[in-house]
Structures are given as C-alpha cells and as structure tokens.
Amino acid sequence: MVQAYRPTTDEVIAFYDHAVPMINRLVGDNVHLGYWTSPEDPSSVQQATDRLTDMMVGRLGAGPGATVLDLGCGLGAPAVRLARAADVRVTGVATSSVLIGKAQEAARTAGVSDRVGFQVADALSLPFEDSSFDAVLAIESIVHMTDLPRVFGEVSRVLKPGGRIVLTIFFQKEPLQGHAAQVVEAYRRLSLNGELLLPEDFPPLLRTAGLHQVEFLDITRQTMRHHREMIANVEKQRFELEELYGTEMVHTFVSVFEDCLAIDEPGYLLLTAERARETAGPV
Numbered sequence: 001m002v003q004a005y006r007p008t009t010d011e012v013i014a015f016y017d018h019a020v021p022m023i024n025r026l027v028g029d030n031v032h033l034g035y036w037t038s039p040e041d042p043s044s045v046q047q048a049t050d051r052l053t054d055m056m057v058g059r060l061g062a063g064p065g066a067t068v069l070d071l072g073c074g075l076g077a078p079a080v081r082l083a084r085a086a087d088v089r090v091t092g093v094a095t096s097s098v099l100i101g102k103a104q105e106a107a108r109t110a111g112v113s114d115r116v117g118f119q120v121a122d123a124l125s126l127p128f129e130d131s132s133f134d135a136v137l138a139i140e141s142i143v144h145m146t147d148l149p150r151v152f153g154e155v156s157r158v159l160k161p162g163g164r165i166v167l168t169i170f171f172q173k174e175p176l177q178g179h180a181a182q183v184v185e186a187y188r189r190l191s192l193n194g195e196l197l198l199p200e201d202f203p204p205l206l207r208t209a210g211l212h213q214v215e216f217l218d219i220t221r222q223t224m225r226h227h228r229e230m231i232a233n234v235e236k237q238r239f240e241l242e243e244l245y246g247t248e249m250v251h252t253f254v255s256v257f258e259d260c261l262a263i264d265e266p267g268y269l270l271l272t273a274e275r276a277r278e279t280a281g282p283v
Contacts, residue, residue, distance in 0.1 A: 072141020
C-alpha cells in the first residue's frame with residue numbers, strides 16, 4: 001500500500017492550535033510518548049514522559065554554557081526540564097503560535113525565562129546562523145515534517161561541528177501490506193505524521209545532510225504502553241471529550257490506537273546523530 005498522505009504545515013498548525021486541551025487532559029504537559037522500564041513499572045504517564053526526556057537530554061552531550069535548539073518544542077516542558085538539569089541556554093521553536101505562547105508561560109512559571117526562549121519558526125527554514133547550536137533536541141516533532149532531507153540539512157547547518165541531534169520518530173519496523181498497512185495509514189492521518197521510514201533509510205538520509213548516526217535504539221516495547229494509557233484516559237473522560245471534539249472523533253481516536261496495539265506498529269525510535277567534525281587541511 002502506498003503511503004500517499006502528506007500532512008501540510010497548515011494542518012499541523014491548526015491541529016496544535018486546537019489540541020492543547022486534549023493534550024493536557026490525556027498526557028499532561030509533554031507532547032510525546034512515555035518510556036516504561038518494564039510491564040510492571042508503576043510510573044504514571046507524566047513520570048514516563050519525563051523519563052524519555054531525561055534519556056534524550058543525557059545523550060545531547062551539552063555541558064555548561066552550551067546552546068540547545070528544541071526543534072518542535074511542544075508545550076515547553078522538555079526545554080524547561082533541560083534548563084533545570086544543566087547550565088545551558090535553550091531556544092525552542094514550533095510553527096504553532098498557541099504552543100509557543102504556552103511554552104513561554106511554562107518557562108516564566110518555572111523561573112527559567114532568562115535561559116529558555118521560544119519563537120515561531122519553521123524547521124524547513126530555521127532563522128538562525130550557521131553553527132549556532134551545540135545540540136538539537138527533537139522529541140516526536142520531525143514526525144510531522146514531510147521533507148526530511150531538507151529538515152536534516154537545516155539541522156546540520158545550525159549545528160556546530162561535532163554537535164549532536166537527539167530525536168524520537170515513528171518508523172516501520174518492516175515493509176507493511178494489507179491490514180497492517182491500513183492501520184498505520186490510519187494512524188498517520190490521525191496523528192498528522194509524514195511518511196514512515198524503514199531502519200535502513202536513516203543512515204543514508206543523515207549522511208547526505210552531513211550527519212552520521214551514533215545510535216539507533218528501537219524503544220517500541222518500552223513506549224507502546226502509552227497508547228493503552230491514553231485509551232484508558234479517554235474512557236474516563238469520554239463524555240467531556242465527546243462534548244469538546246464529537247463522538248466520531250473520540251471513537252476514531254480509540255479505535256486507531258487499539259488497532260496499533262494489536263499489530264505492534266508503528267515502531268518508535270530514539271536516534272542520535274552527530275555533525276561531522278571539521279578537520280584541518282594539509283599543512
């Protein structure tokens with residue numbers, strides 16, 4: 001089955017401009033999946049999503065005084081958490097002005113506005129000079145971007161030599177056909193995801209942008225529980241959610257995530273890549 005759907009920037013902006021109440025109701029202040037260490041892990045969704053943020057922050061390699069770009073900053077919680085954990089300066093960007101407003105409010109409330117700032121910007125044309133950042137954090141944001149070569153090219157451009165990008169993204173663990181392909185296509189449309197790549201697609205895509213893959217970590221097993229938690233939260237609040245978003249939308253949301261759980265797709269990837277270091281020429 002050919003994945004023909006490609007979300008537009010306007011669709012993504014409109015979605016996040018109106019989805020904040022649902023996000024807060026279902027997952028709190030993190031707009032990404034959670035990481036549970038085992039089936040018996042008693043962590044809440046908030047604790048699990050914070051854990052994934054911490055795993056990514058630890059891979060950035062950003063020391064005191066470093067500058068970090070949060071590409072697709074959501075509601076600002078990861079940027080605030082990063083600023084509190086390390087003596088770094090964070091710039092968060094998103095295409096939704098609603099998300100940026102909420103992120104700025106989160107930074108003010110946390111008392112880190114002197115080190116954390118947010119602005120509306122498009123990942124396809126970042127408003128920053130070359131080699132502006134020591135690291136880039138992209139938690140479940142590149143999933144919405146359809147021109148990945150251009151996105152990674154922009155990331156490479158604004159990264160300093162030797163700088164890292166740490167990201168999470170959905171992917172296909174293997175080529176899908178029939179019912180499985182239909183389930184993933186329904187998920188992509190519901191979540192406004194671009195084309196899902198296969199594991200072997202990432203290294204050449206990164207190399208073309210001047211990046212090399214440092215780590216490819218399949219964390220599907222540790223994050224798939226997030227879908228079950230969201231379904232449970234929907235059922236607890238079904239009446240209120242149907243009043244806000246309509247019966248059909250709520251039904252579609254639950255059925256799509258139930259189907260994804262049944263086939264264990266799409267996969268979820270934590271990827272770390274590094275911009276090539278500059279080498280001295282011949283003497």
